Amino acid sequence: MPRQVSRTTKRDRYHHGDLRAALIETAMELVAERGVQAFSMAEASRQLGVALSAPYRHFTDRDELLLAVGVRAGTLLVEAVTAERGGSAPQDRLVAVARGYVRFAAKHRALFETLFGMWSTAGEPELEQASRPVKEAFQAGAMALSADDPVAAEALGLAVAATAHGHAELLHLGMFGTGEQGVELAVQRAAAATLALIEGRASLTS
Numbered sequence: 045m046p047r048q049v050s051r052t053t054k055r056d057r058y059h060h061g062d063l064r065a066a067l068i069e070t071a072m073e074l075v076a077e078r079g080v081q082a083f084s085m086a087e088a089s090r091q092l093g094v095a096l097s098a099p100y101r102h103f104t105d106r107d108e109l110l111l112a113v114g115v116r117a118g119t120l121l122v123e124a125v126t127a128e129r130g131g132s133a134p135q136d137r138l139v140a141v142a143r144g145y146v147r148f149a150a151k152h153r154a155l156f157e158t159l160f161g162m163w164s165t166a167g168e169p170e171l172e173q174a175s176r177p178v179k180e181a182f183q184a185g186a187m188a189l190s191a192d193d194p195v196a197a198e199a200l201g202l203a204v205a206a207t208a209h210g211h212a213e214l215l216h217l218g219m220f221g222t223g224e225q226g227v228e229l230a231v232q233r234a235a236a237a238t239l240a241l242i243e244g245r246a247s248l249t250s
Contacts, residue, residue, distance in 0.1 A: 064102040066092055068112050075113060075154045080161065085109065110158060111170065117155035118175040124148035125181050135242050138185030142208040142238045143231050145178070149212030150227040156212065179205070189242060199248040200241065207237045 070088045085106050089096045103109040124147060130140025149156040159175070179201070186201035187194070211234035214220065220230040241248075 063092070063094065063098060067099050067102060067109060068116060071109050071113050072116060072155065075110075075158055076152065077154075079154055080110065080158050083110065113155070114159045114161075115170045115173075117152065117159040118178070120152065120155065121145070121148050121159065121175065122177040122181075124151075125178055134185060134188035135239065138182070138189065138204060138242065139235045139238045141178075141181045141185055142204055142211075142234045145205075145208040146212050146215065146231050146234045147227070150215055150230070153216060157216075182208075189245065196245065196249050200245045203241050203245075203248055204238050207241060208234050211237070 067088055070091050071083060074083050074087060074091070083106070085099050085103075086096055088109070089099055092098075099109065103112070125141050125144040128140040128144030128147065130136040130143075182205045183197060183201040186199075186204065187197040190196035190200060211220075211230050215226065215230040218226075220226040220233070
């Protein structure tokens with residue numbers, strides 16, 4: 045008789061005492077499906093089959109749960125940026141960070157918007173901590189191209205980060221078209237802009 049593989053459902057996770065994690069996971073799914081504006085604690089409770097009051101044992105309100113979603117989104121962004129393949133040369137690594145950033149924004153638009161929406165309004169240290177490795181990825185690549193000059197590295201790292209973020213936002217506005225073709229065009233343009241910044245990096249601190 046073939047062995048049956050048991051699956052842990054959302055409700056199982058709750059009954060095993062992991063309601064907080066289940067709420068974050070469910071909130072991420074709902075935000076991805078419907079957008080952050082349509083998300084509610086009540087819907088998350090219904091999805092998990094728990095009392096409407098149950099989430100408030102772990103989160104004081106909707107914003108606190110969305111903050112946890114933003115922190116998780118920051119972690120996923122870090123993974124996407126570090127997973128993007130590039131060459132071994134410093135400029136290739138920095139370009140790869142920019143490409144990974146845009147790809148994440150395309151694949152996880154709602155989570156991307158939640159992360160930066162909560163960051164701009166809340167300024168929570170948890171979000172700062174979650175996204176710090178992304179900043180460090182931009183800065184590490186920039187430092188290798190700046191002869192260990194921290195001022196030049198900061199200028200280049202911020203310029204590339206702004207370029208990647210700008211291309212992600214323009215992609216969401218439809219400026220590069222739709223579908224995979226639009227995503228790839230945005231990624232290519234972000235990479236080209238990053239290379240241009242690298243080539244002209246001396247002007248960033250002049």
